[in-house]
Amino acid sequence: MKPQYIKIISFLSVIALIFVARLSYLQLFTDRYALNAANTSIKIEYIIPQRGIVFDRNGKILAGNQPSYEISLVRTLLKEDFDTIGFCHLIGISKNEFIQTVKIIDRDIKDKKYSKLSPVTFLKNISREDVARIQEIIFKYPAFSIVSRPQRQYEVSTSGNLLGYTNEVNTGEIKKDSLYYLPGDLIGKSGVEKAYEKVLRGEKGMKYIQKDIKLRSIGSYKNGELDKEVVTGKDITLTIDYDLQRLAEEMLANKHGAIVALDPNNGEILVMATGPDIDPNLFTGPEKSKNLYRLAMDTVYENKPTFDRSIQAAYPPGSTFKLLTALAGMQMGVMDDKTIFPCGGGFNYRGLRIKGHGGADPLVPAIQVSSNCYFSHAFLSIVNKYPGNPSKGVDEWKAIMNSFGVGEFLNNDLAVGTKGRIPSGEFYENRQKKMNERIGSKKDYKNWDPLATGAVFNGMGQGDVMLTPIQMANFIAAIANRGWYYTPHIVKSIDGKPNPDPRFKVKHKTLVDPKYFDPVIKGMEAVVLRGTAKGLKTNDFTQLAKTGTAQVPQGKDNSIFVLIAPADKPKIVVAAVMEHAGFGATWAGPACTLVAEKYITGEVKREHLYKKMVNASFMPEYKRQWIADLKRKGLYKEPETDSVKLKKKMDSLKIVNELKQKETLKNTTIQKQQR
Amino acid sequence: MRSAEGIDKMGLGLYLLLCSFAVANIYSVDAGLGKKQLIFFGISLFVGLIIFLTRSKFFENLAGIFYIFGFLLLIGLHPFGTEILGQKNWYKFGSFTMQPVEFAKIGTALMLANYVSGPDFNLRYRKSLLYSLAIIGIPAIAVLSIPDVGSLLVFGAFVIALYREGLSGWFFGAIGIVGFVFLFSTYLNDPLGFNPLYFTLFIFFTGLLFVLFNFRTLRRNINAFALTIVSILMLCSLAYFSPKVFEKLPKHQQERVEVLYKGEKQFRDTSGYNLLYSKTAIGSGGLWGKGYKQGSVTQGKFVPEQETDYIFCTVGEEWGFMGSAFLILAYVLFIGRIYYLSEQQKSVFNRVFGYCFASILLLHFCINLGMVMGLFPTVGIPLPYFSYGGSSLLAFSIMTFIFFKLNYTDKNSLV
Secondary structure (H helix, E strand, C coil), rough: CCHHHHHHHHHHHHHHHHHHHHHHHHHHCCCCCHEEEHHEEEEEEEEEEEEEEEEEECCCEEEEEEEEEEEEEHHHHHHCCCHHHHHHHHHCCHHHHHHHHHHHHHHHCCCCCCCCCEEEEEEEEHHHHHHHHHHHHHHCCCCEEEEEEEEEEEEECCHCCCCCCEECHHHHHHHHCCCCEEECCCCCCCHHHHHHHHHHCCCCCCEEECCCCCCCCEEEEHHHHCCECCECCCCCCCCCCCCHHHHHHHHCCCCCCEEEEEEEEEEEEEEEEEEEEEEEHHCCCHHHHHHHHHHHCCCCCCCCCCHHHHCCCCCHHHHHHHHHHHHHHHHHHCCCCCCCCCCCCCCEEEEECCCCCCCCCCHHHHHCCCCHHHHHHHHHHHHCCCCHHHHHHHHHHHHHCCCCCCCCCCCCCCCEEEEEEEECCHHHHHHHHHHHHCCCCCCCCCHHHCCCHHHHHHHHCCCCEECCCHHHHHHHHHHHHHEEEEEEECCCEEEEECCHHHHHHHHEEEEHHHHHHHHHHHHHHHHCCCCCHHHCCCCCCCCEEEEEEEECCEEEEEEEEEEEEEECCEEEEEEEEEEECCCCCCCCHHHHHHHHHHHCCCCCCCCCHHCCCCCCHHHHHHHHHHHHHHHCCCCCCCCCCCCCHHHHHHCCCCCCHHHHHHHHHHHHHHHHHHC | CCCHCCCCCCHHHHHHHHHHHHHHHHHHCCCCHHHHHHHHHHHHHHHHHHHHHHHCCHHHHHHHHHHHHHHHHHHHHHCEEEEEEEEEEEEEECEEECCCHHHHHHHHHHHHHHCCCCCCCCCCCHHHHHHHHHHHHHHHHHHHHCCHHHHHHHHEEEEEHHHCCCCHHHHHHHHHHHHHHHHHHHHHHCCCCCCCHHHHHHHHHHHHHHHHHHHHHHCCCCHHHHHHHHHHCCCCCCHHHHHHHHHHCCCCHHHHHHHHHHCCCCCCCHHHHHHHHHHHHHHHHCCCCCCCCHHHHHHHHCCCCCCCCCHHHHHHHHHHHHHHHHHHHHHHHHHHHHHHHHHCCCHHHHHHHHHHHHHHHHHHHHHHHHHHHCCCCCCCCCCCCCCCCHHHHHHHHHHHHHHHHHHHHHHHHCC
């Protein structure tokens, strides 16, 4: 064998080894090229499903869909010899705009926001007429195509918080469900849209299409083996009665607060209104992102419209909470309906004085007049049930409270919520401990003082208890049912089938024996017949109610009201909170009774109450508080009075007033003449 | 069948395997071209049969005629050639096109074999060396004048054959060193940003040290001494001027080299495109491939020239690692088999022709696969038997059958 022969053969073998090694690197040890192949030669075309329609309980459409057309551009297909002028003429933009838009897209492609091979939105919101016209000619411009994207169309102009809105997914949401969402997809961001996102969105359809080098499709990939059919979103019927909801929202105009109504028989939420309200139409259209920003930034006068006060705001429940104090007291055996506490002209206890009505009466009259003294004593006896161990008594009370769904998450189908607060024994131990440290006392903090810690105020719904409006409605539902409730929920049926969620089929029993409810209900009856809410009596249906007026540090009292109707066979429970409005029966009360009236009789008969509610505005009070708050923080600046403007305004006011006077004069003279 | 003895069954089997696998792959890229290639395969087999029926001395005796005919075909390109894909190396008769280089290679191989087998040949004589280099050089210069760099490289195959016949291995060493210095100096200059002067000085001082250490031996041989000094100086100037020469090259040729170490992303729209997509096609094949006619890159025609120079992409994508490695194995076995058979020949003519043939295949195989897998600059030469093209397949088949015929005669001769 010649050595040259051996060398040549060795060279051949080495080359073969190098090639096989290279081949194995390319094919087995890196997926860069496989990914590149998938990205460029196979295109996945997504078919966006129609989002499910949202109905109210009576079949009224609240949120539907409308097609929204846009022109998309595949950047690589836009060549140098493109007929720019002809195209601009077709879609009705100027050449400058065209160049600008392409520039922006080029920049985004450079920043790797999109690929130059995939379609990018070029022009949004094209009218239906234009679409018809453009569609016929656009084939001349293969770089561009018309894309239809379903968009929400709202058939109502209120309840924005309840319905929620959709928007493009953010990176966090993509990470959570990266198998489904792609950049640019829509996702429910709040309200029902968020809570029922999976139901409403449907499933995107997928078509794998093979593309050739010029990005023309050359048929389906693997004969469509991997394709997926599009599944349209499921329609949802809410438990909300929109007419009732609308009424509640009207009565919340120019007020901060919330009205919640439930059907106590099944936990369905009939009304969930919050003030200020949002017009959901702000969530669609070209101004969408601007509107969303404005809503989020609207904090003047503590407006915060995106804060759903019906489920997110925890308020001191005020006197409405006395009902629960009574129930807990009786269940714990520290009192009964005949117990009389040493009252008369208010609560006097170890130097503490609380003003209040009523005398030394038993439970029913105490509820009727909302005796602060009575329920403070009642709560004290709860705390003192185990002498020397107040925490044990309070924890027992807390367990009973929690069984009414307060102080805990309701665990329902709403996108947001809050626990509220029912303090525990430990809570007061810590408070006592801190107080002891401050004054250097060596007293046993475990045997805390209900007066010094402020626990005594819990009995009348002040102090440390906090409830959301929906929790108030829920505990009233439990009272109406004499000891049980269904979790409040907002979806009645999905695609015509009852909501399958098992959470809403469990009857939650409270820890209070049904027999203790009778005196409380009698008390609530007395409230309407001759007590604090007697002004809201009507002959059309019977009501059980309790007023609440909670003191708040910022300013005027919160007006609170809870109501059950009709009394014998409850069909609806309503709870309302109006911030800084004043007495419970004056503002929250009419709202509750009107909602009940409309639900039971089908119409609002007491027009005067309705007018009073709709016309009332508490904005001046909110403004006063806001300015006071700013002043406290040293941020307030007097607005500069523009003298010329002011003068103009005064002048015009003067003219208007003069005209008015003339008019009335004329009218009176005419009337006189007629007589 | 007695007459069948002496036909190399392994060689013929591998030839048939390669050709039919090629037809299948070309068919996957483009059904029409696949059918055409099948027809050319049939024609090639027919021509092969005719070659088997000729006398084997026929090729030895008429080597000069073949050689001159091939050379004239190359020269004729200048007045009569047609430009396809920027290279004027095609003849066009109606719809049929042919590349004369493929046939000139046969003529050159026969002529070289004829000369080397002559009685007065000895590579130790300068005359023999010059004559044989002239036989290779004349058509090579004609090829260079077209210009067709890829085919020119293939003429290196004849030097490999001469190497077997006694040419010094330093010949390749020198080419290797020059190539390395050129590329390394360019590489130092462009992506690394070193002044070529440093590298030049490095070579100079290394050379100086070499001379100092071997001063005693070099002093006795003034010729070797002068040669060493001249080589060192030439290498120095090469190192210094390489980047400048490189920058003078046409832009696309520069990029073809640069893309190998700078990555294809930078040249995505020019030289990098083909490389990126050929790697994409191969790389997406995985272990078992996407299946026959299922390659999305192939079917999408993302790789230009896929049926010809880049046909290996189809194998890579649709047959995966297993198929591609199998193909590489088949080539290595086939080329190795021809070297082996050549080594066994009793006649020098047969041996030299066999070495020429095997080396042509080897260079085509190395350059083509190296290019497709991104190990070698883009040079447009086909994969033997595999790339689409009638004249290419016919020329390779003619060479194959001439060699099989020579081998057959050799096995049946009594000498």
